[in-house]
Amino acid sequence: MAQALSLSISTSHSPKPLISRRSPPLSTAISRFSFTKNPIKTSLFIRASASDPNPSVLTSDNGAGSSAVQDRAPFPVVSDSSSIEVDAVTEAELKENGFRSTRRTKLICTIGPATCKPEQLEALAVGGMNVARINMCHGTREWHREVIQRVRRLNEEKGYAVAIMMDTEGSEIHMGDLGGASSAKAEDGEIWTFSVRAFDSGLPERTINVNYEGFAEDVKVGDELLVDGGMVRFEVIEKLGPDVKCRCTDPGLLLPRANLTFWRDGSLVRERNAMLPTISSKDWLDIDFGIAEGVDFLAISFVKSAEVIKHLKSYIQARARDSDISIIAKIESIDSLKNLEEIIQASDGAMVARGDLGAQIPLEQVPSEQQKIVQVCRQLNKPVIVASQLLESMIEYPTPTRAEVADVSEAVRQRADALMLSGESAMGQFPEKALTVLRSVSLRIEKWWREEKRHEAMELPGIASSFADRISEEICNSAAKMANNLEVDAIFVYTKTGHMASLLSRCRPDCPIFAFTTTTSVRRRLNLQWGLIPFRLSFSDDMESNLNKTFSLLKARGMIKSGDLVISVSDMLQSIQVMNVP
Ligand SMILES: Nc1ncnc2c1ncn2[C@@H]1O[C@H](COP(=O)(O)OP(=O)(O)O)[C@@H](O)[C@H]1O
Ligand SMILES: C=C(OP(=O)(O)O)C(=O)O
Ligand SMILES: [K+]
Numbered sequence: 001m002a003q004a005l006s007l008s009i010s011t012s013h014s015p016k017p018l019i020s021r022r023s024p025p026l027s028t029a030i031s032r033f034s035f036t037k038n039p040i041k042t043s044l045f046i047r048a049s050a051s052d053p054n055p056s057v058l059t060s061d062n063g064a065g066s067s068a069v070q071d072r073a074p075f076p077v078v079s080d081s082s083s084i085e086v087d088a089v090t091e092a093e094l095k096e097n098g099f100r101s102t103r104r105t106k107l108i109c110t111i112g113p114a115t116c117k118p119e120q121l122e123a124l125a126v127g128g129m130n131v132a133r134i135n136m137c138h139g140t141r142e143w144h145r146e147v148i149q150r151v152r153r154l155n156e157e158k159g160y161a162v163a164i165m166m167d168t169e170g171s172e173i174h175m176g177d178l179g180g181a182s183s184a185k186a187e188d189g190e191i192w193t194f195s196v197r198a199f200d201s202g203l204p205e206r207t208i209n210v211n212y213e214g215f216a217e218d219v220k221v222g223d224e225l226l227v228d229g230g231m232v233r234f235e236v237i238e239k240l241g242p243d244v245k246c247r248c249t250d251p252g253l254l255l256p257r258a259n260l261t262f263w264r265d266g267s268l269v270r271e272r273n274a275m276l277p278t279i280s281s282k283d284w285l286d287i288d289f290g291i292a293e294g295v296d297f298l299a300i301s302f303v304k305s306a307e308v309i310k311h312l313k314s315y316i317q318a319r320a321r322d323s324d325i326s327i328i329a330k331i332e333s334i335d336s337l338k339n340l341e342e343i344i345q346a347s348d349g350a351m352v353a354r355g356d357l358g359a360q361i362p363l364e365q366v367p368s369e370q371q372k373i374v375q376v377c378r379q380l381n382k383p384v385i386v387a388s389q390l391l392e393s394m395i396e397y398p399t400p401t402r403a404e405v406a407d408v409s410e411a412v413r414q415r416a417d418a419l420m421l422s423g424e425s426a427m428g429q430f431p432e433k434a435l436t437v438l439r440s441v442s443l444r445i446e447k448w449w450r451e452e453k454r455h456e457a458m459e460l461p462g463i464a465s466s467f468a469d470r471i472s473e474e475i476c477n478s479a480a481k482m483a484n485n486l487e488v489d490a491i492f493v494y495t496k497t498g499h500m501a502s503l504l505s506r507c508r509p510d511c512p513i514f515a516f517t518t519t520t521s522v523r524r525r526l527n528l529q530w531g532l533i534p535f536r537l538s539f540s541d542d543m544e545s546n547l548n549k550t551f552s553l554l555k556a557r558g559m560i561k562s563g564d565l566v567i568s569v570s571d572m573l574q575s576i577q578v579m580n581v582p
C-alpha cells in the first residue's frame with residue numbers, strides 16, 4: 001500500500017530564550033535529535049498520508065530551514081480570556097497549588113434526597129464532583145429532571161463543568177419499596193412473605209413485594225434468599241400461590257428496592273435472570289428521557305453481552321444522530337464477567353459495580369475481579385469507574401473506617417479513572433465529608449505513587465484499527481514517556497473528538513493533561529478520564545496560533561506562567577512539540 005510517513009524535526013526561535021529550570025533532561029533530549037546551540041523550541045512532526053509519493057523524508061534544521069511553525073509571528077497578545085472555558089474548581093486549584101498537585105482521579109457522586117438541593121449540589125461541585133449520577137432505580141423522572149436542570153444551571157451560572165450520568169434500573173430481581181418506609185428490620189426467626197401480588201391498600205405487615213412475576217414459580221422450598229448479597233438472609237419454607245413464606249436466618253435491615261438473589265445447593269440460581277432483558281421496557285423509557293435531557297453518560301445495569309450495548313448504540317444513533325452520549329457498561333453479574341472483553345470493547349467505559357457483583361460471586365473474589373476489570377479497561381482504552389461501598393460507614397458516621405480508606409487507596413493505586421459514591425452521597429448524613437475523603441485520599445496516594453516513581457509496567461497493547469490511528473497512538477505513548485523523562489509541567493492536547501486526550505490519559509503520565517476541545521459535550525465527557533483537565537477552546541488547524549492563543553489566555557487567567565515546560569500534541573497536525581511557556 002502506498003502509505004507514506006514523512007517525518008521532520010525542526011526548531012524555531014520564539015521571542016524568549018529558553019532558560020529551562022530543567023536544562024539537563026531537555027538538553028539530553030535535544031542532543032539525541034542532534035540539535036546544536038541554543039535551541040528554543042523543539043517540534044517533531046509526523047505526517048501520514050495515503051498518497052504521499054515521497055516517503056520517509058527526514059529533515060532536521062536548526063531554525064534555518066522552512067517549517068510550518070517557525071515563520072509565524074511569535075506569540076501575538078490575545079487577551080480575550082472569555083474564549084477559553086475551564087471549570088471554576090480546577091482553575092482555583094491550579095492557581096493555588098500549581099500543575100503537579102491537581103487531582104488525577106475523577107469523582108462521581110450519586111444524587112439523592114441528601115444532595116438534590118441547589119446549595120447541596122453546589123457544595124459537591126466545589127468539593128470536586130466531576131460527574132453527578134442519577135439512579136433511575138429510585139425517584140421519578142420529574143425528580144431526576146429537576147436535578148439535571150439544577151446541575152446545568154450551576155454549570156452555566158457558576159462555571160462548573162459537572163457531567164451527568166444516568167444509571168438504568170435494569171431488570172434483575174429486587175424488592176419493591178417498603179410502602180413508604182425508609183427501611184424495615186427483619187429479626188432472626190421471623191416469618192416474612194415475599195409476594196408478586198399487587199396490594200391495593202398498603203402492604204400487610206412483614207410483607208415484601210418482589211418485582212419479578214416469575215418469582216413464586218421459580219423458587220423452591222429450601223432455597224436461600226439473599227437480600228443485597230447477604231445483608232439479610234431468609235430460607236424459603238412454603239409456597240402459597242403468589243406468596244412465598246420465608247424464615248429469616250440472618251437478621252438485618254431491609255432497604256427499599258434491595259437486590260434479591262436465590263441460592264440452591266450452594267449455587268446462585270440465575271437461569272431466570274439470564275432470561276430477563278438487560279434493558280427493560282421501563283429502562284427504554286428512561287433512556288429516551290436521558291437522550292432528551294442530553295445526559296453525558298448512560299450507565300447500563302446488568303449488562304450480559306456486547307450485543308445489548310451495540311443494540312443500544314444503534315438505537316441512540318437512529319434517534320439522535322448527532323448525539324455523543326457515552327455508554328458505560330456496569331459489570332455486576334456473572335455473565336458480564338464471562339463476556340468482559342467484548343462488552344468493554346463495545347462500550348465507551350465500564351463500571352466495577354461491586355454492590356451487585358458481590359451478590360453474584362463470592363465476596364473474596366471481588367477484589368481480583370476489580371483489578372482485572374480496571375486492567376482490561378486500561379488496555380482497551382476505556383475509562384473505568386470503581387463503585388459501591390467505598391465509604392459505606394460514612395452514610396452514618398463523619399469519618400471513614402481505616403479499611404475504607406485502604407479500599408479507596410487501592411482503587412487509586414490501580415489508577416482507575418474514577419471513584420463513585422452511592423448511598424454516601426445519595427442519602428447519607430455526610431455527603432460533603434465523604435467527597436472530601438475521596439479527594440484527599442486520591443491526592444495523597446497519587447502524590448506518593450509519583451514520588452516513589454512506582455510506575456507499574458503495564459503492557460499497553462496496540463489498539464488502533466487504522467494506520468492513522470496507530471500514528472496517534474504512537475505519538476501519545478511517546479509524548480507521555482517524554483513528559484515523564486523531561487519532567488514537564490503539563491501535556492497540552494488539541495483534540496476535536498477527545499480521542500488523543502484519552503490515549504494520553506491511558507498512559508497515566510506524571511503530569512496533568514490539558515485537553516483543549518471545541519465542543520462543550522466532548523469537554524464534559526472528558527471529565528470522567530484520569531488526569532485530564534478539559535478546556536473548551538475554539539482552535540484552528542494552525543498549531544502555532546493555537547499555542548499562542550492558549551498561552552496568552554491561560555497566562556491572562558494566571559493558570560500558567562512563563563517558563564513552565566509543556567509538551568503539546570494535536571490530532572490535526574500529528575506532532576509533538578516541547579517548549580517553555582514564553
Ligand atoms: N433519587 C433517589 N431518590 C431517593 N433515594 C435515592 C435516590 N437515589 C439513591 N437513593 C438512595 O440511596 C441509596 C444508595 O443509592 P444507590 O447505590 O445508587 O442505589 P441502590 O442501593 O439501589 O443500588 C439507595 O438505596 C436509596 O435509598
Ligand atoms: C453501582 C451499582 O449499581 P446500583 O447502585 O445501581 O445497584 C452496584 O451494584 O454496585
Ligand atoms: K441502577
Ligand SMILES: [Mg+2]
Pocket residue numbers: 301332353355356357
Ligand atoms: Mg447494581
